[in-house]
Amino acid sequence: MLYALVFFTGSGSPTPKLGIDLQGGTRVTLTAVSPDGKPPSKDSLALAQKIITDRVNGSGVTGPEVIQDGNNLVITAPGNDSDQLKSLGQAAVLRFRPVLNDPQSGSPLQIPVNPPAPTSTTPKPSDSAKPSGSNAPTSGSTPPPSSSSPKPQGAPVPAAQTSTTAPSSTAASTTAASSGNEGEDAAQQAKKIADAKALRQNPNVGTDPNALKAALDSLNCGKPDPLKGYDDPAKPLVTCDQSGQYKYVLGPKFLDGAQIQNAQSGFDQQQAQWVVSLNFKPDGAATWGDYTGKHVGEQAAFVLDSQVVSAPKINQKILGATQISGQFTQQTAKDLANVLSFGSLPLSFNNSESQTVSATLGLSSLEAGLLAGGIGLLLVIIYCLFYYRALGVLTLLSLVCSGAMVYAVLVLLGRWMGYSLDLAGVAGFIIAIGITADSFVVFFERMKDEVREGRTFRSAVPRAWVRARRTILSADAVSFLAAAVLYALAVGGVKGFAFTTGMSTLLDLVVVFLVTHPLVVLASRSKTLSKPAFSGLGAVQKAGVEMRSAAAATAAKEA
Template sequence: MASSSPVKHAWRVLLGLLIAIGVLFGLNALGVYGFGKSSWTPQLALDLQGGTQIILSAQTADGKDPNAEQLTQASQIIRQRVDASGVGESDITTEGGRNIVVQIAGKADEATRNRIQASAKMELRSVLAATSPATSFVGDDGKSTPYPTPAPGLASTPSPSPTDGSDMSWVTPKLQAEFLSYDCKTKRDAAKQPADQPLIACDSSGQAKYLLGPVELDGTSIKDAAAGLNQQNGQWEVNLTFDGKGTDAFGKVSQRLYAFTQQNQTPRNQFAFVLDGSVISAPSMNGVILDGRPSISGSFTQETAKSLADQLKFGALPLSFTVQSSDTISATLGSQQLQIGLLAGLIGLGLVAIYSLLSYRALGFVIIASIAVMAVITYALICILGWRMGFRLSLAGVAGLIVSIGFTADSFIVYFERIRDELRDGKSITGAVEDGWSRAKRTIYISKSINILAAVVLYILADATVKGFAFTLGLTTIIDVLIFVVFTHPVMQILARTRFFGNGHPLSGMDPEALGAVYRGRSEYREVVTSSQGKAARASRSRGEAERRQTIAERKRAEALAEASKGASRNGEND
């Protein structure tokens, strides 16, 4: 029973892996046939598939060309909108002093075009409630429980009618439930949020969640925003200037919010600046401001103060865009380069297979099977990520997949060499598999953790064109470790107990007599010790030790005889 237990465990692990693969393909099938948004082939990026190029021309109120800072800020906003729409591997650049060129993989629909060319939407709203971004709470049983989604019968109409933007009547039972269950990872189209209704929004870092009242002012009321040093305390702050209409409106709002400050009603004394549906600042009101020149203070550095000022100033600009041209562009690399990349991958895979079979004989088929299972899982995940996250496979991503073949084979080589080392030391094949696993997994875990760290750093710091390589490299490294644990080792546990591998057939790759001598150092070698020879040697050593064992009386008698023999020898010499 003890000998069959590892085999049963191995079969259970392999069955679980098979079920997991089935679940992955089932999820993708749901996306293909249920939602109609997924595909059985990976989504290709702009360099491989081609797509749509939209050239936007900036229009200012005075007809002058926008400056470089304004165009840079506008391109960043457009990039955020494109990313929020789920379009991956886009390319956004400025051109000619007033144009922004947007290149999107595939065909851009009308909603995407409208989202791209809409001007930045800056809103100023009162804060009704604020909390952490958590979507769950700890119940009486000590377990985390998600907040329920709003029930269909919850009231959604304010009662009584709100009198201003800070009136808590805006918070209906339905809105309260939506606020608690709202996930900050959800991307909402700011253009679809009514200005005369409350808004649920998060800050740009996703660390705070806000329930905001209707729009009190829009960004067009901000004439200017600049970072500067406070002359009294020497701290960095952001100074705003409103126009005439904005000065009157903000003065009334400041009176209302400052009253909440005096009553210690936090966060109702806060005022949120919302840019494209994201809260970029929510300062408290520390006084009544009637001159239209408020300032935002806090733990600012020069860089963070300037960044906030740029967001407020450029978000407030009436920058609108007209579509100068919209064309379908061909792939920069095309299908030929993709075919060359795939051919390179097949050649690399073939070389790995040949090397594995020549070096490890039948064990090479385990390496080939492991790579095949890894390829199946990777393919399914790339298809699902294209549906759920907008991931598109670029040529850099293909390169990451090709490189992963060598990294994957390296893990198995380390494992098999550890097994062979154990066989050379005279262990049985089943024992060598288990001990080799214990020794190899530590090395492999350390190696793969370094690979993942490198992929993460590369993804964060590298240019957008290299992110595809870093992403696929990190993804395949994680899958590599998974395959090593739930496929390669269980298969070896099963094979080690078969007649072909367990008896060390010469073609199995685990024949102890065919492994050769092992170098010990200083030109000394240790000859191969088979399992039977190792047992015989240990038995011989045990018999020798048993023969040398003596009782205390026998040892004292032997010592006395030795002394007597020495004395007789000395007497003979004297004579």
């Protein structure tokens, strides 16, 4: 069943996914430092992890992984370009840009990627920005579009399409993890960025229909954006929102996200909807108030790493606290507040460690681990064949079955969970050889005790199994508990050791109960294999006879 899943599910090769220490690559550890010197919050670290993941995915790195390790973010990826990975730890940039209006129609250049048919459009209220706690009405709907296909000059868009509620923090940005830039080197990536800037940051996109059409045609919202985090704030920008549903034409930056002091989500009782409240720093509040006073009725876009997070409509001049309202749920309002609070990252990162593992070293490590495991397995087999004879052959078959199961599980875990086998995991499997062999020893020794007491091989098996399985269950439970505690408390490669040890312990129970015990039962029913010369129990039977004879002689003397 396992190998049916291996060969008939998934599109990958039937080989385990190897960790960076086995296939070679780069590991960069970024240590987070908060401005006040206190430990960073879990929310800010989680958001930093998400933003850096988006940046590393969009940088052309194949198969990256960003994980939290205490107050650190550890970036691992194949390849040896540690400088490129270090640069990804720079704070993500949040900017405020105006949504430009079409010079002919006067409507915002906010264009749906897949516009619905005009007859099926139901107008809904769009996002709005207004003073926090104000009763200013939200913006109404705009006229329906003149065509279901957006024109370069920007046809008016219905309000149902201008609604830009923030997606959840794990939404469309994770789609950027698709490997659209796989296999590119730094020169190719730099060229893509330059080409994207030339088209999508053309100073004439807001006034020249041809420049606008070229920029829109070059923009694919379903693929990673080469400009992600690299746009020029002094030039216009043609980009998508985070959900990939709309294309925007934005003007140059007028305010930085660093000017946001805090952002909180809450439920507005008067409007009966979830809203996001912003507070700016003094300079930011002055800039925001001046801009909103001059651009009432227009949209302002909140742009994080070149993607639009939200584009509310300004209802009136806003001084002080600001409120963004729209079609938010509790979670989307919280996510937007987190982005606005931490989009420019209140954390700085120090490059505390950079480790490069060459492919040659990784291959050598894998070969050394496999050699160590092979020698250990060979010694166990030789011992079992010498000591248990036919039962040793059953041990060999059980170990082969266990190894085949482990291999299949590793392939499936790599496909389904992204699990990568590292050198510490290989060490865990080598230790597991002893755990598996120990279960055989417990069973066989208990069986020898039964034979020593005068029972036949066939009658000894069920009695020995009933008593041995309790010991096997207890021993494996202790091993699994130790592995679970180690996995919960450890970090880094030690987790891989604990995981493989615990997994092997569970597979040991499967092998002993479903393979070893049934094979021993079959052997005990075979006339050939149950012979003392083949079973290895002849010496035990002889010793049992001598012990009983000696005991009878002693009892006769005493009588």
